[in-house]
Amino acid sequence: MTPTAAAPGPAITATGLRKSFGQKVVLDGVDLSVAEGTVFCLLGPNGAGKTTTVQILATLIRADGGQARVTGRDPAREPDAVRRAIGVTGQFSAVDGLLTGRENLRLMADLHHLPRAEGRRRAADLLGRFELLDAADRRAATYSGGMRRRLDLAMTLIGEPRVIFLDEPTTGLDPRSRRTMWQIVRDLAARGVTIFLTTQDLDEADELADRIAVLDQGRIVAAGTPAELKRRVPGGHVSLQFADDARLTAAAGILDGASRADDLSLHVPGDRGVSALRTLLNRLDEAAIEVDSLSVHTPDLDDVFFALTGHPPTENKTSDNTAAPRPAREEPVR
Amino acid sequence: MNTLTYAARDSATMLRRNLRHTVRYPATIIVSLAVPALLLLLFVGVFGGALGAGLAATPSGGRYVDYAVPGILLMTVGYGASSTTLAVNRDMTEGIIGRFRTMAVSRGSVLAGHVAAALIRTLVSAALLVAVALLMGFRSGAGAAGWLAAAALVALLSLALSWLAVAVGLAAGNAEGTSGFTLIVQLLPFVSSAFVPTGTMSGPVRWFAHNQPFTPVIDTLRGLLTGAAIGHSWVPAVAWCAGLTVLGYTWAGALFRRGSVR
Numbered sequence: 001m002t003p004t005a006a007a008p009g010p011a012i013t014a015t016g017l018r019k020s021f022g023q024k025v026v027l028d029g030v031d032l033s034v035a036e037g038t039v040f041c042l043l044g045p046n047g048a049g050k051t052t053t054v055q056i057l058a059t060l061i062r063a064d065g066g067q068a069r070v071t072g073r074d075p076a077r078e079p080d081a082v083r084r085a086i087g088v089t090g091q092f093s094a095v096d097g098l099l100t101g102r103e104n105l106r107l108m109a110d111l112h113h114l115p116r117a118e119g120r121r122r123a124a125d126l127l128g129r130f131e132l133l134d135a136a137d138r139r140a141a142t143y144s145g146g147m148r149r150r151l152d153l154a155m156t157l158i159g160e161p162r163v164i165f166l167d168e169p170t171t172g173l174d175p176r177s178r179r180t181m182w183q184i185v186r187d188l189a190a191r192g193v194t195i196f197l198t199t200q201d202l203d204e205a206d207e208l209a210d211r212i213a214v215l216d217q218g219r220i221v222a223a224g225t226p227a228e229l230k231r232r233v234p235g236g237h238v239s240l241q242f243a244d245d246a247r248l249t250a251a252a253g254i255l256d257g258a259s260r261a262d263d264l265s266l267h268v269p270g271d272r273g274v275s276a277l278r279t280l281l282n283r284l285d286e287a288a289i290e291v292d293s294l295s296v297h298t299p300d301l302d303d304v305f306f307a308l309t310g311h312p313p314t315e316n317k318t319s320d321n322t323a324a325p326r327p328a329r330e331e332p333v334r
Numbered sequence: 335m336n337t338l339t340y341a342a343r344d345s346a347t348m349l350r351r352n353l354r355h356t357v358r359y360p361a362t363i364i365v366s367l368a369v370p371a372l373l374l375l376l377f378v379g380v381f382g383g384a385l386g387a388g389l390a391a392t393p394s395g396g397r398y399v400d401y402a403v404p405g406i407l408l409m410t411v412g413y414g415a416s417s418t419t420l421a422v423n424r425d426m427t428e429g430i431i432g433r434f435r436t437m438a439v440s441r442g443s444v445l446a447g448h449v450a451a452a453l454i455r456t457l458v459s460a461a462l463l464v465a466v467a468l469l470m471g472f473r474s475g476a477g478a479a480g481w482l483a484a485a486a487l488v489a490l491l492s493l494a495l496s497w498l499a500v501a502v503g504l505a506a507g508n509a510e511g512t513s514g515f516t517l518i519v520q521l522l523p524f525v526s527s528a529f530v531p532t533g534t535m536s537g538p539v540r541w542f543a544h545n546q547p548f549t550p551v552i553d554t555l556r557g558l559l560t561g562a563a564i565g566h567s568w569v570p571a572v573a574w575c576a577g578l579t580v581l582g583y584t585w586a587g588a589l590f591r592r593g594s595v596r
Binding site for chain 2: 058059060080083084086087088094095097098099103107108110111112155159
């Protein structure tokens, strides 16, 4: 092991990463690069290879081919150097249900070889930060899903890792716990920690990521900032409903790119922020065209996939997380 | 600190974790003590009269309780190993082993912690069982050296069965998968010299009972505890324990490393 510190540059890189389990190809040449101190999101459906990618980068399994570097070290050749720099929370990570929350954290502190007092201090600090103080001395098996996930993340943080892998950190959580988890991720990012996050949820990627890479059947099919990706996704539109055909025809005449969806509704494509909506409605107002109702459709994972791969997200394997693709979200506007 | 110091420190941390489980949830230790104690009661109190009458005709003749205790002691070790295999399997399926693997923790410490905790649990159970046996009329002619040698043999057997238990716990996909090991460990003593001399058994059963690993261990324990001559039975006893330890250790190590980076 060389004693030199990691060279400045990306915190994580992968080039041509390949992995097969038996006949099944899971990763088919994955390239990615994550700048230090940023939040990177690997977006994809079940079976796309997200967890396998994390497992390779986090030293759990060996790639069949390709190169990986985490803080400048090769996870396959210098696993302990990588392990000292990273923290992992995910579907395959866990807490000790027979120990209390506090004991779980102290166990991690001991395994990081922290001095006893320092371990206690960090455990108490994390329990407070993650709102687990009241439950600190209850065994973890009694925790709710959200509490368990927070404890899991706290255990990851006790070693103060520079790079954190979060494998689907909000899958199966209720909306409130999900929000809490998002806030925790944002706080970590603000402290300059590099975060590698996987998710099936475009909203989550949009909320948290500096950069997103879309993984499909073991390949990266697109990468960029959330705004860049969404520009490539045509799923977003405003749907207008009219009382009769005359009004619809009139509206179609003054709205660019509008297309008739069915007899009495019109789809207007594009990014529809509040100001864009106001412009749209003002235009209809000026032309004195009455709209019956209106709904805003934001692109979701299905749209992204369809746009980028030409096929809907396929489930390559049966998985225990059953986040079924949702129908396009409709947000009624009042 | 060097690698060896870290390995020792991590193993001690893992041992503390496992002992804490045992102390907090004493059910495992109570069950692995209560069942052998009940068996002792059953064999000595119910079958003891008849079995003892048959026994009197053999060279090892004497009181049945003195004959049965070494076998029951061995079963205590077996029950201890069963709870170890469950604990390892729980760690594996709950994913905490996956977490340990992503940390710069000494690779051997996870399993070593389980084996060390199993040894301590088993020796405590065995000591408690001896106390129960004494209350039930067990009398030993052994001196301090005999007792020490017996304790060493129990520890050696526990080491062998614990490493096997760890391997089975890692190999099994779920708790049900470990039941085969539990069944073998709990049934095998019945086809040994634990409750009746192998000489009284018939044909192939006698051959099996005579040659299976538990018989020389029980014969040696019985010799040590009654103060009688043990002959050469300690040689196969120690050899079996050493062989099973190496087998369990190698198997467990291979399973732990399976498909992963060091």
